[in-house]
Amino acid sequence: MTSLLTRTADGLQLDPDLALLEALTSPSLPLKKDKFRRRDAELDPLLLAAAAASGPNVTRNHYAHDFFPGVGLPKAEGAWDWSKWDGERAGTTNQAKKLVYISRQGPRSSRTQEEKENAGLVSEFAQPHPSLLPSKRERDHSQSLAIPSVTPAPQLNPAIPVKVTCMARTRIPTPHGTAFLHLYHNNRDSKEHLAIVVDPSQFSDDVTSISTPFIRSRTLDSVWNDTETEMDRLTRGAYVRRLTPTCQIASSPEYQRNSHIPDTIPAPLVRIHSECFTGETIGSMRCDCGEQLDEAIRLMSQPIIIPSQSPSEPPTHIPGRGVVIYMRQEGRGIGLLSKIRAYNLQDLGHDTVTANLMLGHGADERGYEVAVAILQDLGLGSSTGQGVRLLTNNPDKVRAMKKDGLKISERVPMVPRSWRKKQEGGDMEERKAGATMVGGDAVHGEDLDKYLRTKVLRMGHMLDLNLNLNGE
Numbered sequence: 001m002t003s004l005l006t007r008t009a010d011g012l013q014l015d016p017d018l019a020l021l022e023a024l025t026s027p028s029l030p031l032k033k034d035k036f037r038r039r040d041a042e043l044d045p046l047l048l049a050a051a052a053a054s055g056p057n058v059t060r061n062h063y064a065h066d067f068f069p070g071v072g073l074p075k076a077e078g079a080w081d082w083s084k085w086d087g088e089r090a091g092t093t094n095q096a097k098k099l100v101y102i103s104r105q106g107p108r109s110s111r112t113q114e115e116k117e118n119a120g121l122v123s124e125f126a127q128p129h130p131s132l133l134p135s136k137r138e139r140d141h142s143q144s145l146a147i148p149s150v151t152p153a154p155q156l157n158p159a160i161p162v163k164v165t166c167m168a169r170t171r172i173p174t175p176h177g178t179a180f181l182h183l184y185h186n187n188r189d190s191k192e193h194l195a196i197v198v199d200p201s202q203f204s205d206d207v208t209s210i211s212t213p214f215i216r217s218r219t220l221d222s223v224w225n226d227t228e229t230e231m232d233r234l235t236r237g238a239y240v241r242r243l244t245p246t247c248q249i250a251s252s253p254e255y256q257r258n259s260h261i262p263d264t265i266p267a268p269l270v271r272i273h274s275e276c277f278t279g280e281t282i283g284s285m286r287c288d289c290g291e292q293l294d295e296a297i298r299l300m301s302q303p304i305i306i307p308s309q310s311p312s313e314p315p316t317h318i319p320g321r322g323v324v325i326y327m328r329q330e331g332r333g334i335g336l337l338s339k340i341r342a343y344n345l346q347d348l349g350h351d352t353v354t355a356n357l358m359l360g361h362g363a364d365e366r367g368y369e370v371a372v373a374i375l376q377d378l379g380l381g382s383s384t385g386q387g388v389r390l391l392t393n394n395p396d397k398v399r400a401m402k403k404d405g406l407k408i409s410e411r412v413p414m415v416p417r418s419w420r421k422k423q424e425g426g427d428m429e430e431r432k433a434g435a436t437m438v439g440g441d442a443v444h445g446e447d448l449d450k451y452l453r454t455k456v457l458r459m460g461h462m463l464d465l466n467l468n469l470n471g472e
């Protein structure tokens with residue numbers, strides 16, 4: 001075993017690595033400047049270990065801490081933004097391409113001063129928190145300084161009540177049926193969170209014996225200003241029924257189907273989905289995120305069977321309904337860059353939680369306050385209403401959402417399709433044919449045909465339209 005003590009001219013001394021680890025993890029030890037040699041090692045395993053061991057108390061005041069290719073020049077062009085980094089220019093020739101550990105933690109006094117200076121820059125919507133903007137000093141210092149590409153934590157300023165606005169809505173034909181995509185802005189972060197609403201009953205004005213209230217956004221249906229025209233409202237999605245060249249009915253703030261919800265109608269299904277580029281877009285099989293998104297929309301699109309009151313009458317079927325809130329909280333809130341690095345640490349043998357901790361992140365950095373506000377804007381989950389059936393297996397999510405004010409009437413498990421398939425012994429397809437995910441089958445449909453025709457006829461795409469006609 002290697003000795004922890006080294007003999008020097010001054011006698012026995014603690015191994016420098018251990019001394020540094022002790023200083024990093026012990027709050028009472030005074031850390032003298034110049035006591036420790038400068039560490040430029042690439043991805044220093046000791047610092048990784050210290051980050052993993054230190055826990056949230058040590059890092060709670062950091063803006064961010066990370067390994068940057070800035071090489072002793074932390075504010076070099078591109079130093080904070082890997083996409084702009086030019087290895088040759090970022091440092092001197094002999095230093096280029098090394099990684100340096102940089103913490104942007106500052107004394108509290110200077111951070112609060114910077115926050116005050118930046119407060120005037122923040123408008124109500126779609127602005128990052130002041131601590132994520134460059135300070136006045138930094139702005140003066142260099143016009144070209146890149147804003148740190150740090151993924152903001154979702155709950156940035158809990159002092160201000162959360163406010164969301166649905167900026168636009170449109171119909172999306174999915175392999176499971178029609179959905180309405182809603183894009184939201186909020187006053188907590190600069191991200192465009194989404195709501196995917198499944199509620200096909202909005203296409204019809206038929207009031208059957210059993211009808212459910214429409215799932216519609218209050219902020220979308222409201223009048224935004226006196227000058228708003230009917231066309232403005234239609235364009236941002238504030239319309240009723242199905243929008244077509246011949247059906248153009250703008251909604252009004254009062255537009256809601258007022259109906260009593262019988263006890264026999266189950267509460268709407270709700271899924272809070274966190275963005276996962278790898279799982280949803282390139283079909284990564286490191287996680288089940290793509291499948292979960294698809295399965296949530298599928299489940300919500302299933303017709304709801306309402307048992308009849310008398311044995312002689314058949315049950316009634318009503319259209320399925322529900323909402324997927326798609327939160328831009330990639331990688332459980334740590335962002336795609338860190339998630340990619342975490343995957344490499346996982347390939348080195350660490351699990352998903354340890355990998356996050358080793359990068360100085362929490363195991364899960366997501367927050368749900370904005371998601372709850374979006375649901376309530378859609379008329380769901382308020383304390384006086386019916387509540388929602390939350391599709392999840394994550395107990396922390398249930399707890400956090402209840403704490404943020406969502407009324408949950410039931411938790412519905414998200415069983416992985418392959419597990420269910422094994423249990424049922426059947427041969428259910430793991431991915432629905434027609435799904436636009438990697439591994440899905442052919443995509444087709446009326447809207448897609450129209451889109452492809454236009455690409456050929458208006459944009460010169462080199463496709464033979466007859467191929468499609470022949471196939472019909």
Ligand SMILES: Nc1nc2c(ncn2[C@@H]2O[C@H](COP(=O)(O)OP(=O)(O)OP(=O)(O)O)[C@@H](O)[C@H]2O)c(=O)[nH]1
Binds near residue numbers: 292333334352356
């Ligand atoms: N950091 C990190 N994030 C991951 C990893 N795998 C998936 N994710 C992210 O995890 C999020 C999904 O969270 P999950 O933990 O799968 O599930 P959950 O939302 O907590 O729980 P359920 O509601 O039961 O699905 C998405 O943002 C993914 O990008 C990983 O290995 N590391």
